[in-house]
Amino acid sequence: MKIVYLTTGLNMGGAEVMLYNLLSKIDRDLFEPTIISLMDKGVFGEQIEQLGIPVHSAGMLVGKPSLASVKKVVGLIKQAEPDLIQGWMYHGNLAAQFFNFVSGKKTPVLWSIHHSLHDLPSEKPLTQGIIRFGSWSSKYVSKVAYVSEKSQGQHQKIGYDRENSCVVPNGFDISKFQPSAEIRQKFRQELGISDDTFLIGSLARYHPMKDHANLLKAAKVLLAEYPDTKFVLIGTNVDSENSALTDLIAELDISKSVYLLGQRRDIPQITPALDILTSSSAFGEAFPLVIGEAMACGIPCVVTDIGDSGWIVGDTGKAVPPKDPNALAQGWKEIINLEPDARAEKSQAARNRIVEKFALDSIVKEYEHIYQSVVN
Structure with a gap:
C-alpha cells in the first residue's frame, strides 16, 4: 500500500x-x-x-x-x-x-x-x-x-x-527509553553536579504554549525552600541567546540553579538523569511525548493538566492547574519529600504504565x- x-x-x-x-x-x-x-x-x-x-x-x-x-x-x-x-x-x-x-x-x-x-x-x-x-x-x-x-x-x-x-x-520505544544509572552519572558529570543533587528537567521548545515563565517562577518558589535543587531546560531556542528567558532568570535571581542547553538530539541520553520531568504548558498539548519518554525511564512527572497529560501520568506523578507557579512548585515538593522506597515505587509504576499501555x-x-x- x-x-x-x-x-x-x-x-x-x-x-x-x-x-x-x-x-x-x-x-x-x-x-x-x-x-x-x-x-x-x-x-x-x-x-x-x-x-x-x-x-x-x-x-x-x-x-x-x-x-x-x-x-x-x-x-x-x-x-x-x-x-x-x-x-x-x-x-x-x-x-x-x-x-x-x-x-x-x-x-x-x-x-x-x-x-x-x-x-x-x-x-x-x-x-x-x-x-x-x-x-x-x-x-x-x-x-x-x-x-x-x-x-x-x-x-x-x-x-x-x-x-x-x-x-x-x-507510542514509546521502551528499549530506547529506560532507566540507566550509567546515563544518569554521565549527564550529571556534564552539568558538573553530584548524583544526589535533585534535578528537575523540562524538554520543550520555546513557545508561548510551553509557558517557560510559569516553570521559572515555580523554580523561584521551590528554591526558597530547597536551594540546592537544579533545573535543566532543553529545547529549540531555550538557550543563552534567548533574552526573554535569560532576562527573566536574572530578574528572579535563579541563574546559578538553571541550565539552558538549547536543542539536543540525544534525549535518550539525558532523560534517565532526571529526578523529575516537568511540563509547564498553558495550552495546546494533546499527548506530550516527553512525558511518556520520561515515564519509560522511570522518572516521575509533574505536569500541568493540559490535554491528556494528567491522564498519562495517572497516580505515578502529579498533575496541577496551568499558569499557577505555586501549584507547580507544590507538585515538585510532593515528589521531593517522598521516602526513597515510595519514590522507587512511583518510578517503577511509571515505567510499567508506559510498557503496558503505550x-x-x-x-x-x-x-x-x-x-x-x-x-x-
Whole structure:
C-alpha cells in the first residue's frame, strides 16, 4: 500500500518525533511510505531518508504558500500515486485534503491531530482559522485520528465529525527509553553536579504554549525552600541567546540553579538523569511525548493538566492547574519529600504504565490496522 504522509514540517517537536517513530516501525512489506513536508526537511528529513523512505520538501514559508510550492506538491502526489494520503498536524491535514481534491483523484485521506483546544484564542490567527475550517471539512475525510481522548472531545465540541474519528495515542520505544544509572552519572558529570543533587528537567521548545515563565517562577518558589535543587531546560531556542528567558532568570535571581542547553538530539541520553520531568504548558498539548519518554525511564512527572497529560501520568506523578507557579512548585515538593522506597515505587509504576499501555509496537499496529480498513 502506497502512503503519502503530508506533514506541516519536520523540525523538532512531539508530532514530528512520533511520525519518525511510526515510520521506523511500520511494516515495509505491507506499506510503502513517502514523505512530503510543506516546509523544509528540518531535523528529521535526513533521519527518515536513512530509513530508506523518500522525503520531499515543498519549501513553503510559514503562512505564505506560493504557486510554485503548490504545483510541486501536486506533482509529487501524482508521481507517488498513493493508495492513501495521511495528513500530519493541522496544516498537513488541510493540505492533504486540498491537494487530493486538486489532483482530481478520490484517494482516501486521513487526518492526524496532535493538538488540544484548551485555549483556542491563544493560537495564531491562521491556526485558529484552519482549526475552525476543519470542523466543517472533517466530515469529508475517511478517518480523523486524535492522539488524545480529551483532544477528540474538544474538537467534536466545536463541530468535528463524530462518526469517522478514533484515538491513537503516541507510542514509546521502551528499549530506547529506560532507566540507566550509567546515563544518569554521565549527564550529571556534564552539568558538573553530584548524583544526589535533585534535578528537575523540562524538554520543550520555546513557545508561548510551553509557558517557560510559569516553570521559572515555580523554580523561584521551590528554591526558597530547597536551594540546592537544579533545573535543566532543553529545547529549540531555550538557550543563552534567548533574552526573554535569560532576562527573566536574572530578574528572579535563579541563574546559578538553571541550565539552558538549547536543542539536543540525544534525549535518550539525558532523560534517565532526571529526578523529575516537568511540563509547564498553558495550552495546546494533546499527548506530550516527553512525558511518556520520561515515564519509560522511570522518572516521575509533574505536569500541568493540559490535554491528556494528567491522564498519562495517572497516580505515578502529579498533575496541577496551568499558569499557577505555586501549584507547580507544590507538585515538585510532593515528589521531593517522598521516602526513597515510595519514590522507587512511583518510578517503577511509571515505567510499567508506559510498557503496558503505550508501547510503540502496539501503537504502530493500530495505525496499520486503520490504513488497511480505510483502503480495503
